[in-house]
Amino acid sequence: MVLEVCVDTVASAVAAQQGGAQRIELCSDLLEGGITPGPGLLALVRERLKIDIYVMVRPRGGDFFYDEDEFEVMQRDIDQLLRIGADGLVFGILNEEAKIDISRTRQLVMQAHPHPVTFHRAIDMTPDPLASLADVLETGVSRVLTSGGARTAMKGISTLRAMQAASQGKITIMAAGGLTPDNVRDVAQQTGITEFHASLRRSVQSRVSYHRPGVSMGEMSSREYMRYVTLEEDVQAMTKMLEGISRESHTIATV
Numbered sequence: 001m002v003l004e005v006c007v008d009t010v011a012s013a014v015a016a017q018q019g020g021a022q023r024i025e026l027c028s029d030l031l032e033g034g035i036t037p038g039p040g041l042l043a044l045v046r047e048r049l050k051i052d053i054y055v056m057v058r059p060r061g062g063d064f065f066y067d068e069d070e071f072e073v074m075q076r077d078i079d080q081l082l083r084i085g086a087d088g089l090v091f092g093i094l095n096e097e098a099k100i101d102i103s104r105t106r107q108l109v110m111q112a113h114p115h116p117v118t119f120h121r122a123i124d125m126t127p128d129p130l131a132s133l134a135d136v137l138e139t140g141v142s143r144v145l146t147s148g149g150a151r152t153a154m155k156g157i158s159t160l161r162a163m164q165a166a167s168q169g170k171i172t173i174m175a176a177g178g179l180t181p182d183n184v185r186d187v188a189q190q191t192g193i194t195e196f197h198a199s200l201r202r203s204v205q206s207r208v209s210y211h212r213p214g215v216s217m218g219e220m221s222s223r224e225y226m227r228y229v230t231l232e233e234d235v236q237a238m239t240k241m242l243e244g245i246s247r248e249s250h251t252i253a254t255v
Helices: 010-018 039-048 068-084 102-112 121-125 129-139 157-167 184-191 232-254
Strands: 002-007 023-026 052-056 088-091 117-119 143-146 172-176 195-198 201-205 226-230
Touching: 002 010, 002 232, 010 023, 010 039, 010 226, 010 232, 023 039, 039 052, 039 068, 068 088, 068 102, 088 102, 102 117, 102 129, 121 129, 121 143, 129 143, 129 157, 143 157, 157 172, 157 184, 172 184, 184 195, 184 232, 195 232
Parallel strands: 002 023, 002 195, 023 052, 052 088, 088 117, 117 143, 143 172, 172 195
Antiparallel strands: 201 226
């Protein structure tokens, strides 16, 4: 069983490693669903971590159809992120009909070679995530991150099961979407999936004591003095649950 933890700060990245995660996905702005992190963030995380670091390549929030300038930004980001020390990359491109853009995704996969690529949850925004899996296979990525086209992995569990069966070992299906130590067993047992992606974030109040009334730097005023972090103990709880599932599966297989 593999646990990948999605983080957007150095502290959360270190907590993921200390909690037993095998890999992190490094992003910025997880409230936007994750965008490409800055080089300084990746450089410091690279210094602090020994586990694999997969880095999000997404030039902005919103949809996954990118114009030519945005695509060039992704190309330039890939070169820079790999130079700094990314072990793998995470991206996905759709066309104007919200279907997999095979050609441009494949182009970025070839640019990243030999580093592995995960096609992210853009697949969940296609008209038919299960059918889209065939197109993702043509891009040459190593794995696909998906909730089965639902808001959470639990709600998309039937599609996740079908995607795992359809993959036939040609691509790794990694489940995502609201996964916790309380529900990951159900997803694992009902789908046969062995890789899991979670942020395990908690909200914490800012340590700044003075809150300027009536002024907000962003559109979400409630966010101004709120931060989200991943804690080591939460990652440990998920890791222990996955280790238990793995032991149970091994026992059943050898009986």
